[in-house]
Amino acid sequence: MLSELGHLPMDFLLLAAAVTLASFGFIAGRLRAEQFSFSGDIHPNSRPNAHGYFVLMWSLVPVVLVGLGYIIFGEGASRAVLRSELPDGFSILTPGELTTYLDTVARAARMPGFLSGERVFDTVTERYGEIRGTINLITLCIAGALSLSGMVLARRCLSPEFRARQHVESGIEWFLFLCAALAIATTVGIVASLVFESLRFFSEVPVWDFLLGTRWNAQTSAEFGALPLFFGTFMISFFAMMVAAPVGLFAAIYLSEYASRQVRAIIKPVLEILAGIPTVVYGFFALLVVAPAVRSVALWINQLLIAWGLADGAVLAAQPTSALAAGIVMGIMVIPFVSSLSDDVIRAVPQSLRDGAYAMGATKSEAVRQVVVPAALPGIIAALLLAVSRAIGETMIVVMAAGQRARISPDPTSDLTTITVQIVSLLTGESEFDSPKTLSAFALGLVLFVITLLFNLVAINVVKRFREKYE
């Protein structure tokens, strides 16, 4: 009986309960309000609907809170209960193994009538189903009881003088605030999860070994020196900026200073298409076109050097996937980030500065180079910083086109690996959650988060100050 309750579709049940109780609440409140609003010469403070919404609010909130609590804690609670009931024989399992075992149990319990044939496992699964059933039952009862009492209490408040609309509106305002505060919750969640898992990692691997070690071999052996990853990330971002900075900047200058209105109206959206293309498509492009091209150019240079007697063997590694290929494609991807923002700041430079330059006899390019760009420099730097931060955090292009080998090599045609590539390769595929291997991904994530956060904060502040200066 109880284990059958464990299979209840709780999300739908809770949703149905919420909808039913809420509509009951509304009807109850509205009927009560109608009694006194149509009874002659009393002028109620609020219209009947507002009373209805007031009761609805108090019958809905408890269900929502209980439901959220169930979603967040339900699984953990039932596992904790199960874990406390497990016989002593299970103590030979390590915590990681126990988690995996419980995962299997939970999956088996989700399939009605599933029997593995192994007695212990089936008993545990059965018991788990019972615990789930109990918790489901308790949850539904609590939700129903709280909701009904909320409904009754709220209905008792209603009277012609009761300011139902004001109460409802402040309730809505609270809800709006909660929605906005979700942004804070997300940041807190990110920081908390990264820091928490990283601390567990650093309790096993010293921080300095991680930050300054030069050997990274997380997959096979426990070597967690992340310096080669930082180097690869830096190199690829550097190549990306070598493409994006000049192209983006000159494109922005041309669009804002030289291009006619019509040209600008066409070119600007077309450039922004580059920002709208999914990065996985860029990755495919890098793999299909750019990496082979880089490789054949590198092979050609090798041959040329040997033919001229400047080298004995191959100078460039000419790998099928290379840092340069990933960098070039990433550079193409971030062009619109540079050009769009630079364009905005260049256009924000007051016309009087340009007019002053022309009055002194400057040509257009002299005015741009010596007056407009220096005036817009903070904004341009911010645009470049945002682009760098974008390049550092970019994942798919490097996963597909940069390679997996962690090493420090100045050769642009060799394959390098980056922070993001390693995070992906560490966390894809089935792996237990508690090994240092998985935890190291979170430490890398923390580094990535901190670096990009610094870049963004600086960039956002610079832009803000720049705006204040000219607007």
Place this chain on the structure above:
Amino acid sequence: MSDPVASPFASERALKRLRRRRAADRRFKWYGRLAIGFALAALALLLASIATQAVSSASYHVVAFDLNLDKKTFGTTRPDDPPPVDKVYGLVRSDLLERFPEADTDPALRHELMGLVTRLAVLPVAREIVRKPRDIGTVRRAALPLSDDLDLFLKGATARHLTVPVGRVEVDEDELPAVTLTGAGAFEHVIAVASLEAMPELGSPGAGSILMTAGASSLELTRLTTSEATGNLLTGSIDDFRAHPVRARLIPAPESERTISDRQIAWLLALKADGRVARVPHWSLLTHTDSTQPELAGALAAIVGSLLTLLITAALAIPVGILASIYLEEFAPQNRVTGLIEVNINNLAAVPSIVFGLLGAAVFLGAFGLPRSAPVVGGLVLALLILPVVIIASRTALKAVPQSIRDAALAIGASRMQTVFHHVLPLAAPGMLTGAILGMARALGETAPLLLIGMVAFVAEVPRGPTDEATALPVLIYSWATQAERAWEPMTGAVILILLAFLIAMNGVVVFLRRKFERRW
């Protein structure tokens, strides 16, 4: 501009300097043009390279089979049975062996022959037999996809080959199994083309292959002179060489470097001569789910997975984002908490997407114990990811509504809540909607966070609910693009086009909404 000679620039030096400055001005303008040209060229190259890939996979080759679904073999099939794949494949197998009896005796050759059509290719036919048992007892004509490597061969993408017409020749079969074709100077062209292709002499290491075909029969040459060609019969009969004009097929790549053998090519050419091979539109790319065989794989499961994920994302991010923007724009007092929220939103918009994946892995999978690879988790993560985008766009839309509207509503006694929900929100709705759609477009293209929550698993069934195992379109692109086999490349291109089509449609809606509802106050 006035004539420089009449201006203060009278001296030769001043004139020279002016010319230099003007040249610098022109150069500077050209740098800008070059930069834009580079960006546009990169975009064009990107789209063109994907489009060419996609076009080549828009159609594929199928082989027609007449499958005799006799009552003896299939009579016992019940509607709930598993599809009788092996029985149907047995029919295909016997059909092929009957057509090419030379493969019947040698297990290695049989294996090669079966490489033309893979076993799972008959799955749709087998499923249909179970679904419609009244077909049993009839002969069913089925078009089964050709193996991917042979398909690419016919498209000219692997094992590039050239066809040279030879015409009628004499046939000499005195030294069977070797057959010699003779004709004065008949093979001059073949030799000329072979030397143009820099093919080493037949028989030497690294030499490619030359097949002589006539009708449905093929010879593999071992020796070639201008008037004599000697080779072994791969398939068919010698009579074909007497009855039909002969063609030479040169395959410059040596057999050991190819995924397909000469014999498979000969069989394929024979089937083609029989009129059983056809190039048809590749609809299975849209109607099949993922497979280990490129010719059988399709994107349906990924499309459905993406839609389920986006549904969850939309259900969460759009209402929450719009309500949050209303709070920040219309109700928030100027205090520390609000300031903190503002800074937070701006920062979250620039956090790398992979960090949201880590959040999903640690919190949703780790702490909440939600299932791996499920659209519900993907939808949650993507919702958090696009929330800042939606909030920022909605705030812009709210800011665009003039203050006079609010003042008018407040002046006739509306509460602040009524002002916002009855007057401001309807006016800002189109702008909010465009922001929401742009956010959804961003979510549709995101890959990295989905990889970290396990949506990269191989999914062979269409997910039926938000908690089933699923994958998404961009993740499918990633997993196909990183496969080793050559045939995945064009298919990846096709899936990218599907994804881009969705994105273009979403952006089209945005442009339409802007055109229709944009108003200046």
